[in-house]
Amino acid sequence: MSDPMRIRAQAQGDKTTVRVLVSHEMESGQRKDAAGKTVPAWFIQSVNASHNGKTVMSAQWGTAVSKNPFLQFSFKGGKAGDKIAVSWVDNHGDKRTDEAVIS
Secondary structure (H helix, E strand, O other): OOOOOEEEEEEEOOEEEEEEEOOOOOEOOOOEOOOOOEOOOEOEEEEEEEEOOEEEEEEEOOOOOOOOOEEEEEEEOOOOOOEEEEEEEEOOOOEEEEEEEOO
16 A cells, blocks of 8 residues: 555635645656566556545546656635545556545
């Protein structure tokens, strides 16, 4: 299992800004190892975020996203104490979901 995501969510007025640091190797399938063999592709395909169970952000990623990607987005309607859940699924079927509370 991968390391947990680091999620920070901060509300200012009616706008909530969410910052996420995802721990993932994100291999493109084009790099070669020391022996000259191609490293198989391994990357996050979809990312979703929900606020109190309602989807507020959805993204489709591919091989061009860097290792340990950083993601930032904003939405309206969040307030301090509400929960944000961020989840991803990669091309190997691995999944991860982590939560944070809006401050």
